Amino acid sequence: MNFIDNPRKIRGFEKHVRVEKVSRRSILKGLGITGGFVLAAPVMSRQALAYETGAGKMPHGVVVDPRVFVSVAPDGIVTIVGHRSEMGTGVRTSLPLIVAEEMEADWSRVKVQQAHGDEVKFGNQDTDGSRSTRHYLMPMRQIGASARTMLEQAAAKRWGVPATEVKTVNHEVVHSASGRKLGFGELAADAAKESVPSIEGLKLKDPKDFRYLGKGQVGIVDLHDITTGKARYGADVRLPGMKYAVIARPPVTGGKLVSFDPEAALKVPGVEKVMKVQGWPWPSKFQPLGGVAVIARNTGAAIKGRDALKLVWDDGPNGKYDSVAYRKELEEASRKPGLVLRKEGDADAALKGADKVIVGEYYIPHLAHVSMEPPVAVADVKGDKADIWAPVQSPGGTRDDVAKTLGIPEGNVTVNVTLLGGGFGRKSKCDFALEAALLSKELGAPVKVQWTREDDIRNGFLHTVSAERIEAGLDKSGKVIAWRHRSVAPSIASTFAAGTVHQAPFEIGMGLVDMPFEIANISCENPEAAAHTRIGWFRSVSNIPRAFAVQSMVSEIAQATGRDQKETLLALIGSPRIVKPEVKDLWNYGEPQDSYPIDTARLRKVVELVAEKGEWGRQVPKGHGLGIAVHRSFVSYIATIVEVAVDDKGKLTVPRVDTAIDCGTYVNPERIASQIEGAAIMGLSLAKYGEISFKDGKVQQKNFDDFQVVRMDDSPVVTNVYIVPPGPDTPPSGVGEPGVPPFAPALINAIFAATGKRIRSLPIGKQLEA
Amino acid sequence: MIKVKINGQEQSWDGDPDLPLLWFLRDETGLTGTKYGCGQALCGACTVIVDKQAVRACITSVNDVAGREVTTIEGLHPNGDHPVQKAWRQVNVPQCGFCQTGQIMQAAALLMDNPKPSHDQIREAMSGNICRCGCYQRIENAVHLASTGV
Numbered sequence: 001m002n003f004i005d006n007p008r009k010i011r012g013f014e015k016h017v018r019v020e021k022v023s024r025r026s027i028l029k030g031l032g033i034t035g036g037f038v039l040a041a042p043v044m045s046r047q048a049l050a051y052e053t054g055a056g057k058m059p060h061g062v063v064v065d066p067r068v069f070v071s072v073a074p075d076g077i078v079t080i081v082g083h084r085s086e087m088g089t090g091v092r093t094s095l096p097l098i099v100a101e102e103m104e105a106d107w108s109r110v111k112v113q114q115a116h117g118d119e120v121k122f123g124n125q126d127t128d129g130s131r132s133t134r135h136y137l138m139p140m141r142q143i144g145a146s147a148r149t150m151l152e153q154a155a156a157k158r159w160g161v162p163a164t165e166v167k168t169v170n171h172e173v174v175h176s177a178s179g180r181k182l183g184f185g186e187l188a189a190d191a192a193k194e195s196v197p198s199i200e201g202l203k204l205k206d207p208k209d210f211r212y213l214g215k216g217q218v219g220i221v222d223l224h225d226i227t228t229g230k231a232r233y234g235a236d237v238r239l240p241g242m243k244y245a246v247i248a249r250p251p252v253t254g255g256k257l258v259s260f261d262p263e264a265a266l267k268v269p270g271v272e273k274v275m276k277v278q279g280w281p282w283p284s285k286f287q288p289l290g291g292v293a294v295i296a297r298n299t300g301a302a303i304k305g306r307d308a309l310k311l312v313w314d315d316g317p318n319g320k321y322d323s324v325a326y327r328k329e330l331e332e333a334s335r336k337p338g339l340v341l342r343k344e345g346d347a348d349a350a351l352k353g354a355d356k357v358i359v360g361e362y363y364i365p366h367l368a369h370v371s372m373e374p375p376v377a378v379a380d381v382k383g384d385k386a387d388i389w390a391p392v393q394s395p396g397g398t399r400d401d402v403a404k405t406l407g408i409p410e411g412n413v414t415v416n417v418t419l420l421g422g423g424f425g426r427k428s429k430c431d432f433a434l435e436a437a438l439l440s441k442e443l444g445a446p447v448k449v450q451w452t453r454e455d456d457i458r459n460g461f462l463h464t465v466s467a468e469r470i471e472a473g474l475d476k477s478g479k480v481i482a483w484r485h486r487s488v489a490p491s492i493a494s495t496f497a498a499g500t501v502h503q504a505p506f507e508i509g510m511g512l513v514d515m516p517f518e519i520a521n522i523s524c525e526n527p528e529a530a531a532h533t534r535i536g537w538f539r540s541v542s543n544i545p546r547a548f549a550v551q552s553m554v555s556e557i558a559q560a561t562g563r564d565q566k567e568t569l570l571a572l573i574g575s576p577r578i579v580k581p582e583v584k585d586l587w588n589y590g591e592p593q594d595s596y597p598i599d600t601a602r603l604r605k606v607v608e609l610v611a612e613k614g615e616w617g618r619q620v621p622k623g624h625g626l627g628i629a630v631h632r633s634f635v636s637y638i639a640t641i642v643e644v645a646v647d648d649k650g651k652l653t654v655p656r657v658d659t660a661i662d663c664g665t666y667v668n669p670e671r672i673a674s675q676i677e678g679a680a681i682m683g684l685s686l687a688k689y690g691e692i693s694f695k696d697g698k699v700q701q702k703n704f705d706d707f708q709v710v711r712m713d714d715s716p717v718v719t720n721v722y723i724v725p726p727g728p729d730t731p732p733s734g735v736g737e738p739g740v741p742p743f744a745p746a747l748i749n750a751i752f753a754a755t756g757k758r759i760r761s762l763p764i765g766k767q768l769e770a
Numbered sequence: 771m772i773k774v775k776i777n778g779q780e781q782s783w784d785g786d787p788d789l790p791l792l793w794f795l796r797d798e799t800g801l802t803g804t805k806y807g808c809g810q811a812l813c814g815a816c817t818v819i820v821d822k823q824a825v826r827a828c829i830t831s832v833n834d835v836a837g838r839e840v841t842t843i844e845g846l847h848p849n850g851d852h853p854v855q856k857a858w859r860q861v862n863v864p865q866c867g868f869c870q871t872g873q874i875m876q877a878a879a880l881l882m883d884n885p886k887p888s889h890d891q892i893r894e895a896m897s898g899n900i901c902r903c904g905c906y907q908r909i910e911n912a913v914h915l916a917s918t919g920v
């Protein structure tokens with residue numbers, strides 16, 4: 001089985017650590033400062049960290065070098081590079097804020113500059129897996145501390161005093177003994193000549209002196225531009241002479257163009273050209289599907305032109321993909337033994353001997369990301385040089401792929417990262433940028449490729465579709481003595497390698513084999529499932545179906561034993577301990593077990609916290625109900641209570657949501673709250689409406705009318721977020737994704753409490769109306 | 771030749787009169803603050819104000835607004851300090867931000883029509899605007915704040 005937690009590892013891009021080879025010129029250029037000399041950038045080392053993360057194992061690892069990330073202008077303005085992609089999590093603010101904190105920079109005199117895609121220079125840039133703060137909190141602190149140290153050394157030299165006598169306070173270096181002060185701007189040129197201090201010797205700030213970290217009073221850097229329409233997303237890039245393209249792609253994954261007639265399209269006013277787009281056979285990672293492009297003077301004309309195309313397709317091997325039939329296949333497979341991934345005790349025997357066996361079969365269909373900004377990219381290819389502007393989560397991977405697709409050196413490709421109008425995993429695949437590059441090369445002009453919403457829904461990389469079957473065996477006292485969970489779903493790995501029928505380690509590690517309950521007999525199995533469309537990462541990934549199944553089963557056990565949901569949940573979690581599932585190559589979100597174990601004390605804590613703050617057990621009006629769920633994902637712990645109201649016509653509303661998260665040491669609690677509020681909406685969207693289905697190989701949905709998402713009038717009335725204060729050295733963990741998985745089961749458990757109806761198949765759709 | 775006033779400036783268009791206003795604004799005029807999210811009047815990302823009414827620019831043709839006054843996010847306030855914009859910043863509404871210009875235009879139109887909307891009126895008036903990031907709670911709070919004085 002391939003080990004692809006990151007798409008680029010599959011092609012052998014993995015490099016653990018690296019020794020810096022940035023040329024002196026490029027660094028000085030990047031700093032905007034002349035003079036000085038350049039040292040090899042220190043690579044993050046174990047001794048320097050209070051904890052270890054998986055950052056060094058990402059492609060191109062981590063670069064800890066203030067000269068790459070920080071520059072100070074003579075007027076004192078500090079420019080800090082944000083090297084991750086901003087898709088709404090606030091990372092473009094949070095990471096530079098960490099640097100500013102350690103540097104003692106005044107945030108009002110800090111500018112953030114977006115890095116282009118260059119992982120040799122900046123280290124890994126893949127903005128996915130809820131990794132940014134987790135991997136970069138400590139490196140960004142070290143970068144800030146290095147920059148501060150260099151400024152202090154420069155000031156000490158100027159004054160002829162030992163560096164130990166000076167310190168930095170709010171954008172100035174001060175020598176208290178003599179009362180002298182120098183601003184950052186006055187020191188910039190000299191500081192650039194100082195050598196970069198070793199990481200081991202750095203003095204980091206005492207967290208009690210933090211002015212910004214953990215406080216949440218700093219707004220995102222793009223706030224003003226977003227509210228005035230000036231913020232530039234991928235869709236907003238305009239170049240002189242740029243053409244607008246819309247592409248007709250094969251309606252079935254793996255289909256091919258047979259013929260096309262451009263005549264009617266060419267008659268549409270504004271349409272300039274109709275041309276074929278190269279496609280790659282399925283599966284081919286993120287390469288374009290191919291098809292026919294309509295080139296026009298504006299997007300509206302291109303869309304109208306595409307509507308007028310006459311196209312003949314060969315649907316290929318997936319032309320019979322049918323969601324109704326496929327669901328049956330998955331469910332049948334879940335009723336038979338599958339590849340055993342975790343085995344403790346003897347679940348078969350224990351189930352046979354159990355006093356009572358509860359069986360739950362759960363189903364979650366494909367989902368589409370529908371980020372508010374559909375995929376879009378601009379490319380300007382001239383000769384063997386390519387400039388790309390795109391809202392990509394993977395600036396470095398995009399650069400690799402553009403270079404390979406065009407057959408030009410990677411150094412000739414510049415990937416300019418714009419703001420992303422949402423990502424949710426869709427924009428970690430750069431197919432749209434590759435399409436733009438191919439078209440620009442052929443046209444010899446800059447091109448914008450705009451995906452319509454219909455394209456986004458029909459030609460994306462969908463969330464998988466899963467059948468989850470859990471059997472829980474209870475003894476006479478109602479204690480759970482056996483647990484068998486079979487999970488059947490096409491794998492993301494199928495987008496990379498033909499013939500994939502099993503889940504990859506990073507998928508089975510998301511809520512299947514890492515199940516934390518204290519049960520004597522456990523079997524986690526993965527029967528086979530082949531894919532018939534492109535499967536990709538979707539925010540929270542396999543945690544969505546797994547948390548739905550496991551946490552629904554907890555409530556079913558509570559129901560069967562006549563006990564409280566929360567008490568049942570805590571009893572299943574069991575004693576506070578470190579869970580070490582007996583699983584080969586246990587996936588832990590790429591993190592070492594030492595720093596990020598499965599800690600049931602922390603799992604219990606979020607349950608208890610949300611129960612207390614969310615007033616678990618409170619009296620609710622008739623027709624209302626409370627549900628609870630907890631899940632560990634992206635090495636964070638998160639518990640949610642949902643209150644629902646279901647009226648006599650089956651109309652579902654959500655008056656209140658309470659969520660407690662333990663994400664370790666954190667940077668910006670205000671953005672954590674916004675992520676969790678948003679996760680509740682996304683969780684409610686997928687639970688209530690989310691379904692992409694296939695018939696004759698084609699996606700049956702097209703836009704927000706038949707692929708609905710929650711709108712304001714059916715959104716939760718209030719979502720309260722509680723953040724567990726971190727212990728002194730608790731490593732940071734994920735925030736962007738963990739909020740989604742517990743929402744759907746908490747909702748479903750609440751619906752059961754309100755109505756006595758147990759929903760096991762998502763979306764809820766009209767099930768409550770019956 | 772179609773003439774239309776956009777943010778107080780006269781613009782003319784002699785191309786396809788059926789061209790959606792959205793693409794005229796974005797691609798022909800360079801006013802990219804108005805966003806494309808669905809093209810079918812389902813999401814509100816393209817909301818502009820035409821003669822005091824919130825309008826979906828994706829299903830409105832240039833011809834439909836001939837001789838009329840169109841306000842986009844760029845023209846809502848010269849410094850971006852319309853009460854709705856100020857409230858949005860005070861409440862830290864946006865996540866990715868892509869839907870927000872449409873939300874702000876919808877909210878501004880709502881307050882022109884109903885300066886003191888109730889909780890239910892806000893939720894109803896704003897429900898044509900999708901925010902996939904899920905900022906609804908803050909949008910509601912910001913509209914409320916804008917209506918009570920920022």
Ligand code: FES
Binds near residue numbers: 806817827829
């Ligand atoms: S783009 Fe006009 S409503 Fe969605």
Ligand code: FES
Binds near residue numbers: 372422864865903
């Ligand atoms: S802020 Fe991202 S869609 Fe609304």
